[in-house]
Amino acid sequence: MKRRVILLSIMLCASLCIAPAVVAQETEVVQIAGRVTSISEDGSTVVVNRGSNDNLIADSLCYFLPNRGIESADINWDIQLGTGTIKAIEPESIFIEKEAVYDTLKVGDYCGLYASLPTFILQTNVGNIMHWDIVFLDYEKRLPLFELKDLIQNPTQAKVDSIIDILIDELHKHADTVEVWSSGKIIKGGMFDGLGWGEAFKKTKKEHVELYLQYVHYLPGRLINYYWWFIETYATWMINEMPTAESEKKTDLALPHAQKGDDLVDEGKFQEAIEAYKEALSIYPDYLYAIDMLETIGNVIKYRNILQQDPNDVTTQFELAWEHYNLGRYDDALEHFTEAKELGYDSISIKKYIGYILVFQGMYSEAIKIFTELHAMDKQDKNIQKWLTYSKAREKQDAKKGSADAYLMTGNVKYEEENWDDAIDEYKKALSIEPENAEIRKRIKRTVIREKAHQEQIWAVQNWDRGEFERAKERWKDAIGMCDGIGDSVCIKTILSEMADGMYDMGFYDDAIDVYKQVIEIAPGEYDAYISISNCYKGKKEYENAILWVKRGIKVNPTDAWGHNILGLIYLKAGEFNKGIKPLNKAVELDSAYKYPHYNLGQIYIRKENYDEADYHLRKAIEIDKDYWDARHDIQNIMCVGEEKIKLKDHPNDVTALLRYGRALWHMDDYERSIEVLKRLIALKPDDVIALSYL
Known part of the structure; x- marks a missing residue:
């Protein structure tokens, strides 16, 4: 979203500064990218290369971006290294005069540029590929199979079809060569499942090439501004089960409606926001963000209605506060958290969220008081310690009107909460004060790599959810390698936990146990890992091992109700009802707002035919959660x-x-x-x- 906002602002500037061109058909100003190929000795002029410079906007503003890739592009669109203005455009090169400079610019970095292109081109996969300067070379790796200027001169469907025919012909001509490459390998998955590589090339039709072009269009990623050997990239796509970018395409189309919904939520117009998110889902029914937002807004409306009938319903006050917090409506969240607290729900979690909100509102002194109190209660809580440090840093910034140390502290907090872009912004503020500070530059580099690892995590989860288990494991392994390279053991632990959780959810209990044990090797005090191993053994009905591991977890964190509840549940599953009562009562004692121990006690007393006690605990569970239908x-x-x-x-x-x-x-x-x-x-x-x- 951020990239689109930047684009719109510069597009408006460009369109205001340039006289409208006389064109035969409708055009649009679009963002394109070029690679920095050289920088003048005095650093004032930058030369940028593109395969085609047709229709670039002369004298327009452009900006430089870091390229984290080596053999291919990996652009961070949200980090600007500086800005400049186009001074000259030649067939092979663009000359740019540097203006504002925020960070070191190197050969290989990228430049965001603007061009005016026929709208038709941008409505086709081929046109979008070309405007990103993705060039596919012929078999000899000498000549491009198509160029942007060809489509600009003839922006018609007939021209697009002729380009696709060229690609199909290229694949058919070299099918036998590809078969030799493959050494008889058979494709597994996709439309060509069971075929040899060469046979699949021979059977490639327009529909297959169009699907491939759509994939490249919506996932250009590292293809940008590089020359690619077409038959190799097509073969790679083909043998990887011909993945589509349909979900990315639909997300792109649905995004404006979701953004409209977000704006309406900010304004408190929930009914109108619901309609906007429904519009997004009409385009892409599996758009998880819109689904989650509809659920959250639905909860807000439901809880408001409940409180109209009973404003003293403390649980609903808390739930409504939580939903407002998730929506970023912090004033409303603070109001209902405070109301729940005054009604007697003075829990640690409420104090935490009130502290968070005070930080968001810039009330750092008040937040420090809350986090200091919470830190005194539990000095092992790293999250509270982090927020206390952050609050002090922001207060220090306000007092000193900015200092490198304070910005560094806030950047570290943003890094720990995985808010990479904000972390880099804070580090860059610190660097502007101390430009020679090598440690700050190291932090920026570390954050960029961690953000890249996070993207691999996202892709891994997507692969896993689609049942592509081996591919998911490879991506997780890549992410772990990146984190290991920057010495981030917390990152490694997070990724391993994510892997193990996915394995557990799919019932791969043995694999999950192995990975959870790796988490414990890194962090012996990782309480959740012990309990999760116990749950795995419970899933395998190996109750003795399950009891062993949950007891180990309770030793690590004896004051958390979750472990005691799981121990009681295991005894229930194992049929040892009397042994289950004590840990479940302990869980209730530790967290009176935790419904599951009451429910599990109800189940034990049902088995013991003590229905009065069962009824008592089940009703207690319902007091905590009025919608607890099992109870x-x-x-x-x-x-x-x-x-x-x-x-x-x-x-x-x-x-x-x-x-x-x-x-x-x-x-x-x-x-x-x-x-x-x-x-x-x-x-x-x-x-x-x-x-x-x-x-």
Whole structure:
């Protein structure tokens, strides 16, 4: 989003400064990129190369960007190294006079430029590829198969079709050569599944090339401003199951509606925002951001309605505050967090979020008071320590009107919270004060690499969610390698935890256990990893190992309710009901707003046929979460069991009562007694279809 905003502002400047050209058809000012090929000795003039300089806007503003790639482009669009103005345009080179300079510019870095191109070109995959200066070379690697100027001179669908025909012909001509390259390998996955490479080249049609061009259009990434051997890049795409960029394309089309929704949320116009997000989903139904925003707004509306009926509902006050916080509506969040606190929900989490909001609002002194109090309560909480440091740094900045140390401190906090762009902004402010400080430059480089590793993480998760497990593991491994290169053990731990969580969710328990153990090797005090290993063993029904690992986790963090709840749950699953009561009561003692220990106690007492105690704990769970339907259903089933037991005491052969009694037990997961009751029913009524369906 940030890149688009920058583009619009400069486009407006460019369009105001330049007389409109007389063109035969509608044109648009678009962003393009060129590579820095040389810099004059005095540093005032920069030479930029593009394969084609057609329709560049002369005398327009341009800006320089860091290229993190080596053999291919890897541009960070959100970091400007400086700006300049185009002074001369030649067929092969662009001469730019440097103006503002923010950081060192090197050969190989990039320059953001602007060109006026026919709108038709920008509506085609081929045109977009060319305007990004992605050049595909012929088999001899000498001549481009197509160039931007060809389409500018003839911006028609017929010309686009002729370019696609050229590409198809190139693939067909060299199919036998590609088959020799492959040494008989067979393609696995994609439209050419089961075919040899050469055979797939021979069977390539227009639809396949168009799909490939769409992929390049929406994922240009490192292809920008480089010459590529077409048959090699096509073959690579083909043998990697011919991935599409359909989701990226739809996201791009839906994005303006989502941005409109965001603006309406900022204004508090929730109903209008809902319509905007629905528009985004009508374009791309799987657009997770829009789905999440609709869910959050729906929760806000729901909680507001509840509070209209009962403004003293402390849990709903907290939930509404949390949703406002997620939406970035911090004034509203602070209001409801404060209200929940005054109603008696004076928890550590509320204090934390009030502290966060005070920081966002620039009230650093007040935030410091809160974080100091929380830090005194738990000196091991690194997150609180981080926010306390950050608050002090920002207060120091305000007092000293900016200092390198203060900017460095805030940059470090932004780095730790994975807000890379803001971290770099803070570091660059520090560098502007101390330009010779090598440590600050090192921090900037480190952050750039960490951001790149984060992108690999995102792609890994996407691969994993699509079932591309081996590819996901490769990406995670690449990300870990980057983090290892900058000595960021926290990053490595985060990626390993993410890998293990994905494996756990897919039921790959043994793999997950191995990776969680790697997390513990890096951070022996990583409490979550111990509990997660326990959950893996619980999933495998190896309850002894599950108990062993959860107890290890509790030793690491004995004051957290989660571990005690998991221990009680494992005892419940293992059928050791009496042993489960103590840890679950401990969990309730540690966190009175935690619903799951109450629910699990309810399950234990159901198994022990102590329905009064079960009812008590289930109702406690509902007090915490009024929408806890599992607990509500169990209460209804307990009532049913009580009613039917009374009937059966006087009429032991009442088949209707036996059926209701057996079904209620079944729905409370008390299968052993449920089967016993239903067998009594079958003995009386062998053809009872409903009872038989349960058995």
